[in-house]
Amino acid sequence: MLNFSEQPHKRKNLLTGEYILVSPHRSKRPWQGQVEDLAPDNRPQYDPKCYLCPGNERADGTQNPAYQDSFVFVNDFSALLEDTSLTQFDEENLLIAESERGICKVISFSPRHDLTLPEMRTTEIKAVVDLWQREFNDLAQNEWIKYIQIFENKGSIMGCSNPHPHGQIWAQSSVPVEIQKESVQQQAYYEKHGRTLLQDYLVLELKKEERIIVDNTHFVALVPFWAAWPYETMIISKRAVPSIADFTEEEKEDLAKTLQELTIRYDNIFKTSFPYSAGMHQAPVNTDDVSAWHWHMHFYPPLLRSATVKKFMVGYEMLASPQRDITPEQAATTLKQQATIHYKAQKN
Amino acid sequence: MLNFSEQPHKRKNLLTGEYILVSPHRSKRPWQGQVEDLAPDNRPQYDPKCYLCPGNERADGTQNPAYQDSFVFVNDFSALLEDTSLTQFDEENLLIAESERGICKVISFSPRHDLTLPEMRTTEIKAVVDLWQREFNDLAQNEWIKYIQIFENKGSIMGCSNPHPHGQIWAQSSVPVEIQKESVQQQAYYEKHGRTLLQDYLVLELKKEERIIVDNTHFVALVPFWAAWPYETMIISKRAVPSIADFTEEEKEDLAKTLQELTIRYDNIFKTSFPYSAGMHQAPVNTDDVSAWHWHMHFYPPLLRSATVKKFMVGYEMLASPQRDITPEQAATTLKQQATIHYKAQKN
Ligand SMILES: O=P(O)(O)O[C@H]1O[C@H](CO)[C@@H](O)[C@H](O)[C@H]1O
Ligand SMILES: O=P(O)(O)O[C@H]1O[C@H](CO)[C@@H](O)[C@H](O)[C@H]1O
Numbered sequence: 001m002l003n004f005s006e007q008p009h010k011r012k013n014l015l016t017g018e019y020i021l022v023s024p025h026r027s028k029r030p031w032q033g034q035v036e037d038l039a040p041d042n043r044p045q046y047d048p049k050c051y052l053c054p055g056n057e058r059a060d061g062t063q064n065p066a067y068q069d070s071f072v073f074v075n076d077f078s079a080l081l082e083d084t085s086l087t088q089f090d091e092e093n094l095l096i097a098e099s100e101r102g103i104c105k106v107i108s109f110s111p112r113h114d115l116t117l118p119e120m121r122t123t124e125i126k127a128v129v130d131l132w133q134r135e136f137n138d139l140a141q142n143e144w145i146k147y148i149q150i151f152e153n154k155g156s157i158m159g160c161s162n163p164h165p166h167g168q169i170w171a172q173s174s175v176p177v178e179i180q181k182e183s184v185q186q187q188a189y190y191e192k193h194g195r196t197l198l199q200d201y202l203v204l205e206l207k208k209e210e211r212i213i214v215d216n217t218h219f220v221a222l223v224p225f226w227a228a229w230p231y232e233t234m235i236i237s238k239r240a241v242p243s244i245a246d247f248t249e250e251e252k253e254d255l256a257k258t259l260q261e262l263t264i265r266y267d268n269i270f271k272t273s274f275p276y277s278a279g280m281h282q283a284p285v286n287t288d289d290v291s292a293w294h295w296h297m298h299f300y301p302p303l304l305r306s307a308t309v310k311k312f313m314v315g316y317e318m319l320a321s322p323q324r325d326i327t328p329e330q331a332a333t334t335l336k337q338q339a340t341i342h343y344k345a346q347k348n
Numbered sequence: 349m350l351n352f353s354e355q356p357h358k359r360k361n362l363l364t365g366e367y368i369l370v371s372p373h374r375s376k377r378p379w380q381g382q383v384e385d386l387a388p389d390n391r392p393q394y395d396p397k398c399y400l401c402p403g404n405e406r407a408d409g410t411q412n413p414a415y416q417d418s419f420v421f422v423n424d425f426s427a428l429l430e431d432t433s434l435t436q437f438d439e440e441n442l443l444i445a446e447s448e449r450g451i452c453k454v455i456s457f458s459p460r461h462d463l464t465l466p467e468m469r470t471t472e473i474k475a476v477v478d479l480w481q482r483e484f485n486d487l488a489q490n491e492w493i494k495y496i497q498i499f500e501n502k503g504s505i506m507g508c509s510n511p512h513p514h515g516q517i518w519a520q521s522s523v524p525v526e527i528q529k530e531s532v533q534q535q536a537y538y539e540k541h542g543r544t545l546l547q548d549y550l551v552l553e554l555k556k557e558e559r560i561i562v563d564n565t566h567f568v569a570l571v572p573f574w575a576a577w578p579y580e581t582m583i584i585s586k587r588a589v590p591s592i593a594d595f596t597e598e599e600k601e602d603l604a605k606t607l608q609e610l611t612i613r614y615d616n617i618f619k620t621s622f623p624y625s626a627g628m629h630q631a632p633v634n635t636d637d638v639s640a641w642h643w644h645m646h647f648y649p650p651l652l653r654s655a656t657v658k659k660f661m662v663g664y665e666m667l668a669s670p671q672r673d674i675t676p677e678q679a680a681t682t683l684k685q686q687a688t689i690h691y692k693a694q695k696n
Contacts, residue, residue, distance in 0.1 A: 008432055012445070023427035029425035033510075034509075077376070079671060089350040094552050095359075097359045097573075159382070159660025161379065204443070225442075225445075277663040314507040314508075314625045316518055318627075320627075321524035
């Protein structure tokens with residue numbers, strides 16, 4: 001019998017087909033290494049120097065409108081450009097490259113400079129979900145766009161250079177590697193079983209309950225059995241749909257609630273604004289049959305022991321395989337124990 | 349024609365088969381995000397509280413010998429344990445796990461607490477290479493060991509919790525995912541061409557010269573065409589051998605020289621002790637034919653713009669694909685321009 005909380009072991013990530021290493025006993029290791037700065041948590045509602053606040057000027061000279069809920073624009077420092085022509089490069093089949101065309105957008109989640117998703121009202125988060133869906137649909141109108149990555153980097157530790165609550169969308173002319181992996185695994189499962197991989201996975205997880213954090217009518221948030229980051233989670237839609245384009249009003253409301261509850265639980269663990277990179281994985285667009293694809297959203301948060309001590313995915317992890325110290329089940333227990341009211345809103 | 353220094357494009361990593369995204373124009377983006385602390389650079393030669401200094405006591409109560417060059421011991425907080433029994437776990441083919449057996453060792457590179465590889469003498473680095481080879485050979489004697497990862501995390505920004513110069517070896521009972529990927533790609537190439545992939549890649553790179561940093565009798569250090577980290581490099585042996593076990597005395601001397609020159613160039617870029625995770629990739633052990641495998645060593649350094657501003661591999665990178673801002677050719681040019689004498693040893 002494999003004892004998950006005692007024995008070093010590896011677990012298979014069903015979505016990528018790749019294994020991660022779990023070293024449960026290693027959490028006893030003392031930490032004498034780098035400690036992160038805690039970002040000051042006293043931002044004003046409006047910052048005259050923030051390029052995301054309503055009415056302010058951006059890098060290219062444009063003025064933001066006096067927007068009321070969320071607001072979207074093309075990134076002034078886009079990593080991908082729309083006017084790139086598609087060409088290939090191949091030298092002796094050893095140096096292989098291809099130009100990439102794309103559109104990068106920034107979405108401000110709120111006119112308020114001082115908020116984050118867990119501190120926003122459900123209706124305000126719902127407005128963000130609406131905008132994501134609208135943007136996804138609009139971008140997919142461009143036939144050359146093959147994949148749309150919706151994501152958020154939260155916290156300076158995750159490379160976020162502006163604390164104003166915002167996310168990004170990168171839409172591009174080819175399907176990136178992580179999506180390709182998930183396509184392969186989901187396709188293989190679908191062909192064999194006639195159901196999506198996450199549909200069956202969800203049934204099993206809901207039966208076991210161990211790793212479930214949020215469970216409402218349309219969505220589940222859980223710690224995947226193969227989580228690599230200490231408090232990694234995944235939101236899965238109960239209905240097997242390929243993308244956010246398919247969500248009904250009711251589903252979008254439930255997604256807003258799920259995002260709110262999950263991020264409140266994160267913030268409550270260490271009573272800090274919990275950093276993470278999060279993003280949806282969904283079917284490529286303008287492509288063949290995508291019925292094997294099941295919409296989901298990954299949360300990759302770096303914190304391990306406290307608000308200032310993170311997990312380093314370094315030497316062994318970069319060269320060999322991802323590795324974690326606490327088990328996914330321990331992380332799930334901690335997340336489940338948290339209150340669903342944000343610590344800042346709690347009366348002492 | 350693909351213009352590498354102007355057009356966003358993707359490049360194929362020949363060793364993994366996966367693409368990375370290059371956004372050359374994006375290096376113009378101003379940086380207002382997280383700035384790293386500069387570790388103080390005034391360490392004593394001996395630190396009574398360091399668990400790696402000669403004569404000091406370790407976590408388990410053992411006393412380090414008064415060692416003269418390098419020194420190796422089993423990690424007091426090993427992520428893998430030798431007494432793990434091998435068992436499998438499978439629930440409905442959806443929760444899949446397997447125990448993992450292993451040995452984790454720590455190698456102190458020098459009795460001197462205040463040094464790092466680029467500040468050590470070639471003969472001292474050669475002693476480290478000797479020890480790596482000896483350890484590799486010894487560990488491979490255990491038939492249950494299938495792969496041996498030799499690596500170093502340098503700098504607190506890379507999760508290194510003790511500045512005393514040291515590296516690690518994790519030997520384990522299965523072949524980790526990154527090695528599996530490289531096996532697949534190298535095997536396919538070898539079957540088709542009867543030569544190793546890196547052999548042919550090296551010939552082409554030596555002809556082009558553009559990305560070559562160090563070139564001596566037995567080794568080349570270069571910025572791979574598909575580098576993901578800003579100043580990522582790779583050391584490749586000129587002789588196509590599967591592992592460090594095959595290196596002759598002369599080759600080990602040249603490897604020491606290559607390590608020295610490459611790390612000196614790193615330190616000189618920003619006049620700082622350049623952080624990185626580095627490690628060898630070599631053939632699995634106690635396995636079938638490994639003639640397709642060609643020894644090499646990866647350097648993944650995080651710094652991008654200065655000693656305190658790193659590249660964040662976050663949202664898009666974690667969810668979609670690795671992404672870089674400066675081109676590999678620009679990075680190679682910067683590395684080539686550096687002096688081969690360490691900045692601390694230079695007279696002003
Ligand atoms: O074993 P160390 O040096 O304490 O730990 C360091 O290297 C390990 C292997 O890459 C990582 O798993 C840890 O996150 C990192 O802090
Ligand atoms: O575009 P931003 O927010 O300035 O940049 C941030 O997110 C990007 C996408 O994950 C990363 O490439 C950058 O390294 C990170 O700093």
